Amino acid sequence: MLFKKRAMKDSTYDVAIVGAGPAGLGCALALRAIGLERMTILEGSSVGASFRSWPEEMRLITPSFHSNSFYATDLNAINPRTSPGDLFGVEHLSGEQYADYLGAVVDHYELPVRENCQVNKLHSDPSGFLLETDDQAIRARFVIWATGEFSFPDLEPFPGADLCRVASQVSSWQRIQGDDFVVIGGYESGIDAAYHLAGRGCKVKVLSRTEPWKFDDPDPSVSLSPFTKERLARIVRALPDGIELHGGKEVIEVVREEADYRAFTLDGDSYSSSQPPILATGFESGIKRQVASFFEWKEGKPLFSEVDSSTLYPNLFYSGPSLVHRGSKFCFIYKFRARFGVIAQEIGKRLGKDTSGLSDWERRGFLIEDLDCCTDCKCEVESAEVEEAVT
Ligand SMILES: Cc1cc2nc3c(=O)[nH]c(=O)nc-3n(C[C@H](O)[C@H](O)[C@H](O)COP(=O)(O)OP(=O)(O)OC[C@H]3O[C@@H](n4cnc5c(N)ncnc54)[C@H](O)[C@@H]3O)c2cc1C
Incomplete structure (x- = not known):
């Protein structure tokens, strides 16, 4: 040296x-x-x-x-x-x-x-x-x-995370292929991804360990910002089937199943999508x-x-x-x-x-x-x- x-x-x-x-x-x-x-x-x-x-x-x-x-x-x-x-x-x-x-x-x-x-x-x-x-x-x-x-996105939050697409590395939500998605993470980046994907007509399941969309803490570092709450409410009203929000779902593994991807959660549930899950689990x-x-x-x-x-x-x-x-x-x-x-x-x-x-x-x-x-x-x-x- x-x-x-x-x-x-x-x-x-x-x-x-x-x-x-x-x-x-x-x-x-x-x-x-x-x-x-x-x-x-x-x-x-x-x-x-x-x-x-x-x-x-x-x-x-x-x-x-x-x-x-x-x-x-x-x-x-x-x-x-x-x-x-x-x-x-x-x-x-x-x-x-x-x-x-x-x-x-x-x-x-x-x-x-x-x-x-x-x-x-x-x-x-x-x-x-x-x-x-x-x-x-x-x-x-x-x-x-x-x-x-x-x-410095967190690229290894659970086994199989390498099969996912990292939200912060997507260049445009309009240009990624597919029409059904699982988004892992329910804070700002995850809801932003869900909002844009649902807006172009996709079906999106958001899996989140907690339920940030229900928090009413005044600090936007803890709960979703007013901008995001407002956009989420608007899209849920306009396209009620576009976004499913699943709280209490800690993803523990993602696996490839023939043509699909499956995300397993700690409580024993699992969620599949034809597209790689979107990883929005933080930095x-x-x-x-x-x-x-x-x-x-x-x-x-x-x-x-x-x-x-x-x-x-x-x-x-x-x-x-x-x-x-x-x-x-x-x-x-x-x-x-x-x-x-x-x-x-x-x-x-x-x-x-x-x-x-x-x-x-x-x-x-x-x-x-x-x-x-x-x-x-x-x-x-x-x-x-x-x-x-x-x-
Ligand atoms: C998805 C997302 C959305 C956000 N939205 C908002 C928002 O709406 N409003 C808000 O106030 N904040 C927002 N934030 C928080 C945001 O990260 C910060 O406000 C801002 O980017 C932090 O500024 P920074 O200068 O610390 O880091 P950065 O903007 O990331 O700048 C760090 C710089 O360091 C350089 N660098 C890294 N390593 C090295 C090295 N070894 N040598 C030399 N250069 C290096 C990088 O290239 C980069 O240019 C958001 C964060 C994320 C992740």
């Missing part, structure tokens, strides 16, 4: 950010706000690559609306001054549109992104960290790991897949300090949807962006920089230090009549 390092070109930065999705780019913008220039953003593919590979029909479930001037910044914006909703005049953007928004931000703010620059290995180093790419060794005093979850974290040994773990989850750094390596920060505080997952842009300012402020302080440039970020919800947001997200007003859950 060491002789390879020596042969590589060596560059040194204050901060290296790994991943040019909303998390990495948002942190870069917050660091810019405190005047930090010696940074680099290393992206294995292209800016917004995860969004660009979404199924064509998929939309952001979080709505965009240009309410920035009233201190209620567009929910999908990665800094206080931009609005993807305003850029496209669209409330629920496609993956392509959101990736284009990120590209426009990179161009406008001239962020130092290096595309096609995969970080293969992270090493701790006396001066901080050393990041190994295919052709370079990059040194940085601080690292922000921001590689997301989308690149793993880039932390777990790429830098697990740099973090402390408890019950399968990485531990974070109060400023979103590793508890083992205080100069290694994490930004993105795998962040957890007080048992709450920051798995939406509007949640994890609340910490961009916290990370930038902390790095700024450790570098002896003036961090007052973040005051606008703080006013607009991009620097929330008070973690009460994790425990206090219930609405004070109960609806008079909760709409009957879709069954």
Whole structure:
């Protein structure tokens, strides 16, 4: 390993950010706000690559609306001054549109992104960290790991999963063949698949361990988002035979049976389809897949300090949807962006920089230090009549 390092070109930065999705780019913008220039953003593919590979029909479930001037910044914006909703005049953007928004931000703010620059290995180093790419060794005093979850679907949740089609790798629901499907997983990705397949006239059975379509938890990280509940209710009304929702069905195996596929569930039932089942059972974290040994773990989850750094390596920060505080997952842009300012402020302080440039970020919800947001997200007003859950 060491002789390879020596042969590589060596560059040194204050901060290296790994991943040019909303998390990495948002942190870069917050660091810019405190005047930090010696940074680099290393992206294995292209800016917004995860969004660009979404199924064509998929939309952001979080709505965009240009309410920035009233201190209620567009929910999908990665800094206080931009609005993807305003850029496209669209409330629920496609993956392509959101990736284009990120590209426009990179161009406008001239962020130092290096595309096609995969970080293969992270090493701790006396001066901080050393990041190994295919052709370079990059040194940085601080690292922000921001590689997301989308690149890491859970491909082996049960035996026979390799016979299934992974929902996040489908390019378009219109173009896959067949008219009967089993979808495994009843959260956002699974219901999105079912909605689009039923919409084109297919029969779809959704098998889910729990019944997210019945949860009424106010946190969209726990229950389905209003956007998805609304779409599901609409399609069930319009095409009552299109989608069957089966809760309490934990799939334990998928097998091939001559022309069909059969999914077996823990309670002894089984469900068949002529098409490979759609696997929508979730994602793993880039932390777990790429830098697990740099973090402390408890019950399968990485531990974070109060400023979103590793508890083992205080100069290694994490930004993105795998962040957890007080048992709450920051798995939406509007949640994890609340910490961009916290990370930038902390790095700024450790570098002896003036961090007052973040005051606008703080006013607009991009620097929330008070973690009460994790425990206090219930609405004070109960609806008079909760709409009957879709069954
Ligand atoms: C199907 C799905 C739908 C979602 N819908 C919404 C939504 O509507 N609203 C919302 O707020 N959130 C949504 N989310 C959550 C969403 O994942 C995050 O909001 C967002 O993608 C996370 O941003 P990120 O920058 O952490 O990760 P990503 O956008 O995945 O960016 C990570 C980047 O890191 C790069 N990378 C990975 N490994 C390396 C490496 N070793 N070296 C260099 N680069 C690397 C990848 O190429 C990628 O570009 C959704 C998630 C999924 C999976």
